[in-house]
Amino acid sequence: MPLRDQKKSRVTLLDVARHANVSRATASLVIRKSPLVGSETRARVEEVMRELGYVYNMGAARLRAERSHTVGVIVPNLTNPFFAELLSGIEAMIDDAGLVVILANSGDLVERQDVVMQRMREHGVDGVILCPAAGTEPTYLRRATEWNLPLVQVLRHISDEADYAGVDYAGGMHQAVDYLVSLGHHRIAFAVHGPIHSAYHERISGFGEAMRSHGLGADMIIRVPNQLGEIANSANLLLNHSEPPTAVICFNDVIALGLSAGLYDCGVKIGSDFSLIGFDDVTDAEAMRPRLTSVSTAPATIGENAARLLLSRLRDPLRSPEKIVQQTQLHVRQSCAPAMIAAV
Amino acid sequence: MPLRDQKKSRVTLLDVARHANVSRATASLVIRKSPLVGSETRARVEEVMRELGYVYNMGAARLRAERSHTVGVIVPNLTNPFFAELLSGIEAMIDDAGLVVILANSGDLVERQDVVMQRMREHGVDGVILCPAAGTEPTYLRRATEWNLPLVQVLRHISDEADYAGVDYAGGMHQAVDYLVSLGHHRIAFAVHGPIHSAYHERISGFGEAMRSHGLGADMIIRVPNQLGEIANSANLLLNHSEPPTAVICFNDVIALGLSAGLYDCGVKIGSDFSLIGFDDVTDAEAMRPRLTSVSTAPATIGENAARLLLSRLRDPLRSPEKIVQQTQLHVRQSCAPAMIAAV
DNA sequence: AAAAGATTTTAGATCGATCTAAATGCGCAT
DNA sequence: ATGCGCATTTAGATCGATCTAAAATCTTTT
Numbered sequence: 001m002p003l004r005d006q007k008k009s010r011v012t013l014l015d016v017a018r019h020a021n022v023s024r025a026t027a028s029l030v031i032r033k034s035p036l037v038g039s040e041t042r043a044r045v046e047e048v049m050r051e052l053g054y055v056y057n058m059g060a061a062r063l064r065a066e067r068s069h070t071v072g073v074i075v076p077n078l079t080n081p082f083f084a085e086l087l088s089g090i091e092a093m094i095d096d097a098g099l100v101v102i103l104a105n106s107g108d109l110v111e112r113q114d115v116v117m118q119r120m121r122e123h124g125v126d127g128v129i130l131c132p133a134a135g136t137e138p139t140y141l142r143r144a145t146e147w148n149l150p151l152v153q154v155l156r157h158i159s160d161e162a163d164y165a166g167v168d169y170a171g172g173m174h175q176a177v178d179y180l181v182s183l184g185h186h187r188i189a190f191a192v193h194g195p196i197h198s199a200y201h202e203r204i205s206g207f208g209e210a211m212r213s214h215g216l217g218a219d220m221i222i223r224v225p226n227q228l229g230e231i232a233n234s235a236n237l238l239l240n241h242s243e244p245p246t247a248v249i250c251f252n253d254v255i256a257l258g259l260s261a262g263l264y265d266c267g268v269k270i271g272s273d274f275s276l277i278g279f280d281d282v283t284d285a286e287a288m289r290p291r292l293t294s295v296s297t298a299p300a301t302i303g304e305n306a307a308r309l310l311l312s313r314l315r316d317p318l319r320s321p322e323k324i325v326q327q328t329q330l331h332v333r334q335s336c337a338p339a340m341i342a343a344v
Numbered sequence: 345m346p347l348r349d350q351k352k353s354r355v356t357l358l359d360v361a362r363h364a365n366v367s368r369a370t371a372s373l374v375i376r377k378s379p380l381v382g383s384e385t386r387a388r389v390e391e392v393m394r395e396l397g398y399v400y401n402m403g404a405a406r407l408r409a410e411r412s413h414t415v416g417v418i419v420p421n422l423t424n425p426f427f428a429e430l431l432s433g434i435e436a437m438i439d440d441a442g443l444v445v446i447l448a449n450s451g452d453l454v455e456r457q458d459v460v461m462q463r464m465r466e467h468g469v470d471g472v473i474l475c476p477a478a479g480t481e482p483t484y485l486r487r488a489t490e491w492n493l494p495l496v497q498v499l500r501h502i503s504d505e506a507d508y509a510g511v512d513y514a515g516g517m518h519q520a521v522d523y524l525v526s527l528g529h530h531r532i533a534f535a536v537h538g539p540i541h542s543a544y545h546e547r548i549s550g551f552g553e554a555m556r557s558h559g560l561g562a563d564m565i566i567r568v569p570n571q572l573g574e575i576a577n578s579a580n581l582l583l584n585h586s587e588p589p590t591a592v593i594c595f596n597d598v599i600a601l602g603l604s605a606g607l608y609d610c611g612v613k614i615g616s617d618f619s620l621i622g623f624d625d626v627t628d629a630e631a632m633r634p635r636l637t638s639v640s641t642a643p644a645t646i647g648e649n650a651a652r653l654l655l656s657r658l659r660d661p662l663r664s665p666e667k668i669v670q671q672t673q674l675h676v677r678q679s680c681a682p683a684m685i686a687a688v
Numbered sequence: 689a690a691a692a693g694a695t696t697t698t699a700g701a702t703c704g705a706t707c708t709a710a711a712t713g714c715g716c717a718t
Numbered sequence: 719a720t721g722c723g724c725a726t727t728t729a730g731a732t733c734g735a736t737c738t739a740a741a742a743t744c745t746t747t748t
Contacts, residue, residue, distance in 0.1 A: 366697075367697065368699095370698070381697085382696060408702065
């Protein structure tokens with residue numbers, strides 16, 4: 001029983017309406033679950049939809065209703081475990097709301113971000129969750145406002161004029177520094193990598209504040225490679241320092257894993273000879289031995305927060321900008337030891 | 345200069361056409377880069393588009409052209425590093441082709457897969473790249489054919505009636521077994537987890553074949569938990585065996601990381617006391633010490649292969665089904681030692 | 689200059705759903 | 719039986735792009 005010729009087999013709402021002996025507008029009210037339709041009529045139309053295998057055409061609805069039920073998600077990296085967990089949290093919330101995620105990788109480049117943002121606009125996304133590429137200017141977010149495009153910044157804060165879901169990076173740095181100081185460490189390094197962005201600045205200044213609050217110097221900041229496999233070689237930056245640190249706080253768990261491997265290669269025993277703290281507490285770090293002490297940021301929860309903000313923005317476009325800042329939690333495990341027995 | 349009232353600020357192709365003194369159809373031909381338009385006319389129309397900030401409406405185009413320029417990607421897990429790398433490869437190829445990825449997580453459940461597949465159809469995706477949930481039947485893929493929905497299976501093979509991009513799992517198992525046997529190991533275990541699917545069967549049978557080809561028993565298969573943090577506890581399954589193995593091949597690198605940690609906890613030295621091989625060679629395993637010997641499957645490349653197949657299918661819908669099977673490569677590092685000095 | 693052929697542009701219909709106000713049907717009261 | 723009020727259904731326009739064949743314009747040939 002073809003309703004259309006073989007080249008186009010799509011069952012439309014008009015087909016459904018004809019079979020159910022109602023108008024297209026009634027059939028449309030049925031699929032939108034409008035209370036204005038009688039229950040008999042509704043049942044009849046729904047039965048016909050099932051029989052004919054009707055599939056809603058979101059594209060057609062979108063043209064008239066000016067709503068695509070899609071959300072753009074732009075991240076700077078797809079393979080870093082942190083972003084994988086963030087994306088997981090975002091997708092779960094968006095899915096729960098009955099929308100779909102259109103995904104793009106900016107590669108942490110503003111030019112690529114422009115390209116994918118334009119593509120999102122062409123696809124008429126209802127809103128965007130953006131982890132801004134390094135170097136993104138506040139004017140960039142202002143343009144989204146001009147476009148009437150709902151937007152949530154996540155993890156990297158560019159502007160107070162848009163919603164933001166992030167982490168209390170400074171608070172997390174304080175927790176790490178305070179803990180190491182409580183173990184008697186005075187020479188504490190901070191290992192960083194990646195591009196300069198708000199999350200970077202917050203961690204740097206958080207480290208500085210925390211160290212100074214204990215009357216300690218905050219200048220021992222080493223820069224390591226971005227690639228996990230190359231970070232191990234940077235362990236000697238710590239060991240060959242004129243005044244070697246007794247502990248290191250890592251910008252993220254990728255650095256913690258990499259430095260841990262490098263210190264192992266140099267015969268240094270973490271958790272006795274040397275203390276090390278990660279940041280983010282991603283799942284992948286669970287396999288590290290000794291067990292990693294890490295500042296937990298719960299990336300999946302941050303993703304959920306971002307999605308929550310966007311969904312809220314879609315319901316109330318004129319709501320004033322809001323921030324959800326996730327508090328960190330230090331998970332003490334076995335990668336740190338008191339400084340007195342940790343002397344190198 | 346609002347061209348519409350404030351409630352709807354969208355610049356349409358009709359606006360562009362009026363400003364450029366051409367018809368809508370001509371303006372449409374310009375944005376589609378049709379060779380049928382004169383260069384003067386083209387330049388004029390393009391200039392007007394820039395001035396007015398015209399943004400293409402993909403949804404409108406889709407309604408008439410029956411093409412959405414979107415590709416559905418359904419994976420069973422978003423946080424496993426393997427799938428993160430696979431997704432990265434897919435997104436890169438799809439982006440290169442000027443399409444966008446609509447992402448969904450099936451949670452490895454057929455019922456969820458049904459829901460997200462339906463949603464993909466409503467959104468009118470041009471095609472789907474599907475890593476089938478465990479328990480997916482061949483009839484499931486047959487339905488995609490009935491829907492005229494281009495589909496590529498990736499990693500888990502359900503049916504010969506659809507394109508498939510995967511790995512030569514059996515070949516990889518042979519490489520691992522051959523290598524351990526070349527080191528003198530005879531008692532080799534195989535550590536598995538996760539749901540039963542084609543990739544699972546291929547690895548099991550590949551292990552069996554490889555072991556039997558060396559006249560060895562293939563019954564030492566241990567099942568470990570799915571969560572990375574819980575796998576370590578399974579190390580004693582190896583150590584407390586009536587005839588303890590001297591080596592283990594891990595179903596994937598997640599298991600390798602987890603068992604490595606568990607063996608460390610038991611005081612077993614990998615790469616001297618005991619030999620261990622991973623599978624997939626994901627980036628995250630680069631931090632392991634001793635350095636992990638792993639069978640490389642290049643997940644990002646598999647993702648690219650899957651996308652390549654789908655793009656090819658979009659160009660030639662009637663092409664016969666094709667398979668791209670990625671050959672594995674054993675990356676020998678330091679997690680294995682000869683059996684004679686590896687006696688437990 | 690006129691005709692023929694090639695190139696470029698156009699008019700009107702179409703895609704499948706939603707919107708909006710009008711029409712219709714039903715139940716109740718007089 | 720008629721009128722009123724409410725519930726339900728409907729007709730026609732709309733959304734913004736593409737499709738398709740016809741019309742218009744330009745170039746070349748006779």
